[in-house]
Amino acid sequence: MWITFKRIIKSGLQSFWRNGWLSTATISVMVLTLVVISILLMTNLTASAVLLNLQNKIDVSVYFKLEAQEEDVLVVKSQLEKLNEVERVEYISREQALDNFREKHKDNPYLIQGLQELGENPLEASLNIKAREASQYEAIGQFLEGIYYTNIIDKVDYKQNKEMIDRLSSIIANIKIAGLTLSGILALIVILVTFNAIRLAIYSSRDEIKIMRLVGANNWFIRGPFIVEGVLYGIISSLITLGILYPVFWFVSPKISGFLPIEDLFSYFQANSLALLALLLGAGIVLGIFSSFIAVRKYLRV
Amino acid sequence: MIVLKNISKIYPINSNNTVALEKISFKIHPQEFVSIVGQSGAGKTTLLRLLLKEEEPTSGEIFVDGQDLKKIKFKDLPFYRRKIGAVFQDFKLLSNKTAYENIAFAMEVAGRAKEEIEEDIPEILKLIRLTKRAHHFPYQLSGGEKQRVAIGRALAHRPVILIADEPTGNLDPLHTWDIIRLLSKINEMGTTVILATHDREIINTIGKRVITIDKGMLIKDEERGKYLA
Numbered sequence: 001m002w003i004t005f006k007r008i009i010k011s012g013l014q015s016f017w018r019n020g021w022l023s024t025a026t027i028s029v030m031v032l033t034l035v036v037i038s039i040l041l042m043t044n045l046t047a048s049a050v051l052l053n054l055q056n057k058i059d060v061s062v063y064f065k066l067e068a069q070e071e072d073v074l075v076v077k078s079q080l081e082k083l084n085e086v087e088r089v090e091y092i093s094r095e096q097a098l099d100n101f102r103e104k105h106k107d108n109p110y111l112i113q114g115l116q117e118l119g120e121n122p123l124e125a126s127l128n129i130k131a132r133e134a135s136q137y138e139a140i141g142q143f144l145e146g147i148y149y150t151n152i153i154d155k156v157d158y159k160q161n162k163e164m165i166d167r168l169s170s171i172i173a174n175i176k177i178a179g180l181t182l183s184g185i186l187a188l189i190v191i192l193v194t195f196n197a198i199r200l201a202i203y204s205s206r207d208e209i210k211i212m213r214l215v216g217a218n219n220w221f222i223r224g225p226f227i228v229e230g231v232l233y234g235i236i237s238s239l240i241t242l243g244i245l246y247p248v249f250w251f252v253s254p255k256i257s258g259f260l261p262i263e264d265l266f267s268y269f270q271a272n273s274l275a276l277l278a279l280l281l282g283a284g285i286v287l288g289i290f291s292s293f294i295a296v297r298k299y300l301r302v
Numbered sequence: 303m304i305v306l307k308n309i310s311k312i313y314p315i316n317s318n319n320t321v322a323l324e325k326i327s328f329k330i331h332p333q334e335f336v337s338i339v340g341q342s343g344a345g346k347t348t349l350l351r352l353l354l355k356e357e358e359p360t361s362g363e364i365f366v367d368g369q370d371l372k373k374i375k376f377k378d379l380p381f382y383r384r385k386i387g388a389v390f391q392d393f394k395l396l397s398n399k400t401a402y403e404n405i406a407f408a409m410e411v412a413g414r415a416k417e418e419i420e421e422d423i424p425e426i427l428k429l430i431r432l433t434k435r436a437h438h439f440p441y442q443l444s445g446g447e448k449q450r451v452a453i454g455r456a457l458a459h460r461p462v463i464l465i466a467d468e469p470t471g472n473l474d475p476l477h478t479w480d481i482i483r484l485l486s487k488i489n490e491m492g493t494t495v496i497l498a499t500h501d502r503e504i505i506n507t508i509g510k511r512v513i514t515i516d517k518g519m520l521i522k523d524e525e526r527g528k529y530l531a
Binding site: 003004014019207216218219 | 356377381384394395396397398407410412415416459
């Protein structure tokens with residue numbers, strides 16, 4: 001049993017090496033498809049990271065009239081917190097708003113002086129609301145218009161941001177659908193191309209398979225080396241793919257980080273490269289085994 | 303011992319039935335050297351394919367070593383084939399394995415131990431006189447040498463029966479005699495040899511049992527036979 005296993009492995013390695021050109025051709029096809037799908041995957045991941053980043057920057061602020069009582073504002077806050085759509089609500093009191101203002105403009109003596117001449121705090125208390133999804137701000141805006149405390153609300157800046165928020169949420173939805181569809185189609189292409197590449201490689205050995213049967217080899221002894229080769233195709237092509245992508249991301253990353261609100265694409269890639277490798281290896285090996293298995297089957301019926 | 307009882311093989315081609323073999327019966331005793339002769343298309347190859355269980359007869363029974371071929375299951379087929387050595391006109395060597403590896407392959411498939419293989423192969427190589435070219439690939443060998451490798455491979459299982467289907471069909475006269483002498487020697491060592499050929503000279507020279515087939519029918523079976531055109 002063990003000796004047979006060893007012989008199968010050895011035979012697979014040997015025929016991989018001796019059919020050098022065929023192996024090279026098959027691996028190139030697999031590398032090409034794996035590169036395409038990895039780039040798409042990374043683009044997808046980057047896009048969703050960018051969108052998440054943008055989404056986190058969206059919020060809605062509710063400003064209360066100067067004469068509004070703090071306890072009334074806090075009631076509105078707790079009502080908002082009960083909404084499903086709301087992720088968190090931050091209360092900024094008038095004093096805190098003043099502190100923030102001073103901190104923000106401490107380099108501008110005219111503004112600070114003007115504030116002192118005014119004598120009293122002109123800033124309004126506000127609630128800063130974050131929704132779970134970009135599309136939910138509309139509902140929150142409607143809620144604020146309908147509550148009992150409407151009369152103490154000075155303004156909701158949702159309306160000013162409405163257009164931007166709407167556009168962003170529709171872009172997010174579209175990108176998600178497009179990315180998913182494209183990935184699905186490409187994955188199908190990869191599977192078909194790889195399957196056919198391996199099938200062609202095995203087709204060229206169909207006579208040998210028949211000979212092996214006539215010499216008295218059982219099916220596992222014949223199939224084994226081909227599966228070993230399939231696994232090798234998978235391992236080598238995924239390693240090459242990663243070897244190609246690594247410098248590509250290293251080179252492209254600084255250029256993209258410049259105009260996208262994401263810290264560093266390369267370190268992102270680096271952090272995910274182990275997972276990517278595992279994914280590529282898994283996909284490559286499964287594809288290799290599966291295709292070999294199916295392709296050899298046809299010629300084993302002698 | 304090989305027994306054929308009323309063997310017929312019919313290939314249905316577009317509802318037109320082509321009869322390849324018709325009601326063939328004969329026996330071959332252990333350690334016999336039997337030539338099966340007939341013109342191309344007479345049914346020699348079909349007969350040998352039936353013996354290797356590459357194909358099933360349409361009707362009739364075949365027994366090899368007391369075993370009914372019909373009853374051998376697909377998964378047990380390799381075990382049956384290891385009892386029979388086969389040599390073909392087109393050599394059927396594994397092209398990306400060397401001469402040595404081709405012979406070793408037949409032993410490896412049977413799960414023989416490494417030491418045993420390393421011990422047996424030099425002897426086989428000596429018998430087929432190919433020791434010096436053991437590590438050449440088939441494309442580096444001449445036709446006669448390739449056929450000797452094929453015979454070496456057929457012997458690797460130490461088979462009780464050696465089937466040779468036109469083994470000299472692709473060879474020049476010199477190499478032809480080389481192969482025939484080798485087959486005779488193997489027969490003398492105790493292996494049943496079944497040789498299919500349409501070479502008149504070979505048959506007339508060997509002077510052993512000849513079974514003549516024409517258009518799928520057995521027309522003659524005689525000890526020390528001659529080729530009749």
